[in-house]
Amino acid sequence: MEERIRKxxxxxxxxxxxxxxxxxxxxxxxxxxRQVKKMTGGEVVISPGTMYGTLSKMEKDGLISFxxxxxxxKIYCATDLGRQILDIEIxxxxxxxxxxxxxxxxxxxxx
Amino acid sequence: xxxxxxxxxxxxxxxxxEEEETWLREQHRQGWKLVNTNLPVFYHFVKCEPEDVVxxxxxKNSGEDRNYMQMFQDYGWEYFNSxxxxxxFRKPVSEMDSDMDEEIFSDGESKLDMLExxxxxxxxxxxxxxxxCLIPGWLRLLGELDGDILAEPLxxxxxxxxxxxxxxxxxxxxxxxxxxxxxxx
Numbered sequence: 001m002e003e004r005i006r007k008x009x010x011x012x013x014x015x016x017x018x019x020x021x022x023x024x025x026x027x028x029x030x031x032x033x034r035q036v037k038k039m040t041g042g043e044v045v046i047s048p049g050t051m052y053g054t055l056s057k058m059e060k061d062g063l064i065s066f067x068x069x070x071x072x073x074k075i076y077c078a079t080d081l082g083r084q085i086l087d088i089e090i091x092x093x094x095x096x097x098x099x100x101x102x103x104x105x106x107x108x109x110x111x
Numbered sequence: 112x113x114x115x116x117x118x119x120x121x122x123x124x125x126x127x128x129e130e131e132e133t134w135l136r137e138q139h140r141q142g143w144k145l146v147n148t149n150l151p152v153f154y155h156f157v158k159c160e161p162e163d164v165v166x167x168x169x170x171k172n173s174g175e176d177r178n179y180m181q182m183f184q185d186y187g188w189e190y191f192n193s194x195x196x197x198x199x200f201r202k203p204v205s206e207m208d209s210d211m212d213e214e215i216f217s218d219g220e221s222k223l224d225m226l227e228x229x230x231x232x233x234x235x236x237x238x239x240x241x242x243x244c245l246i247p248g249w250l251r252l253l254g255e256l257d258g259d260i261l262a263e264p265l266x267x268x269x270x271x272x273x274x275x276x277x278x279x280x281x282x283x284x285x286x287x288x289x290x291x292x293x294x295x296x
Contacts, residue, residue, distance in 0.1 A: 015218055030185035045211035048186040049169055050221040052179055072181035 001084065005061055009085050011092060015046050019054055020078055020086050023064050028073040029055055058082070117143065119154045124279060125233045126286035128168045128197070135166035139201075148194045163204040165213045170225050172196035172232045188215065196232070219294040226290055234283060241276050249273050 009016065018039070022032045029051045036044050046054075055076060058064045063082035067075045078086065119138075123131040135145055140163055143156040167188070171179070180190055187206055192199040200215060207213055216222045252266045260266060 013218065013220070029182045033186070042209060045209065045217055047211065047214045047217035047221075048183045048188065049215040049225070050217045052182055053221045053224055069178070072177050073185070074178045 001081065005063075005081070005085070008061070009063065010088055012085070012089050014044055015050060016054060016058075017086075017089055018044060019046070019051070020058070020063060020082055020089075023076055023078040023082065024086070026067050026075050026077045028070065028075050030073070113158070115158045117156050119156065120152060121154055123151050124283055124286075125229055126283040126290065128170075129290075132166045132168060135201075136164060139164040139166070145192065145199070145201075147192045148199075151194055151197065164201050165204060165207075167200045167202075167213075167215045169198045169200065169215055170196055170229050171198055172228070183215070187212075219296065222294040223291065226287065226294065230287065234287075237276075238280070241280070245269070245273060245276065 012020070018036045019032055022035050027035070029048070033046050033048075033051055036046055055064065055074075059066060059076065062079055063085060064076045065079050067077050069075065121134070123134075131151075138145065138156060139159070140161055142159055142161040144159040144164075145166070146155045146157055148154050183190060183200055186202075188200040188202050190198060190200055202213070204213070211217060216225065249266075249269045249272075252263070252269055256263060256266060
């Protein structure tokens with residue numbers, strides 16, 4: 001992995017993380033936003049300007065790729081590089097969690 | 112009969128978009144809905160039912176595409192006007208289910224991105240024109256002056272322009288610094 005990409009995306013912002021996490025499956029911007037809202041009980045809101053900008057940047061950096069267009073909506077999916085970064089981030093967050101909850105061994109991530 | 116249309120003259124610089132949003136929201140609350148703008152100076156309104164509607168401006172000088180427009184529409188934002196790279200959106204408060212819904216940028220980073228885009232594509236060309244054309248032209252005229260300044264209309268006009276430019280730069284510069292600090296928090 002390029003040093004530049006590592007520098008930008010690790011560690012990741014909450015917005016970036018959730019977008020990439022949702023893009024393990026094909027999805028469009030507004031779909032991601034709804035999914036994140038649901039997952040976080042409305043705590044994490046990603047506005048359209050931020051969503052559009054983040055998706056464009058991630059596409060340019062090769063973390064996600066454009067799959068197809070559906071009714072004027074661009075559908076994206078995470079690339080191998082994107083999944084690699086997501087894995088690194090998930091491990092980092094798991095470590096954070098384990099170190100702050102020493103009595104619990106692991107967590108499960110549910111969607 | 113009461114007026115059904117009006118045009119307001121108001122000047123917002125490239126650093127005053129937040130003030131512009133607030134002003135447009137206030138107008139709508141008083142029953143005036145913005146239709147379009149000619150330059151960011153002439154604002155054409157039509158009479159409407161007073162309502163609390165949030166206005167937001169995005170800056171995209173490179174041209175927005177249909178995917179971008181569709182995304183804003185999905186989020187419930189009505190696009191209705193563009194003016195010199197600025198895109199105008201609005202959404203009624205009654206259609207929002209949280210405070211965050213009234214933003215088009217949910218983090219400081221994307222607000223900063225927009226600010227930097229404005230600086231690069233609007234402020235820089237202005238500064239370049241000022242330093243490379245206006246100032247040398249003005250200095251040349253200054254050198255050719257003899258006697259009565261007011262007898263040289265071109266010099267008076269140029270001086271006025273230089274003065275306006277300086278005021279504009281100071282105003283925008285201070286605003287940009289303040290906005291940047293706010294978004295970085």
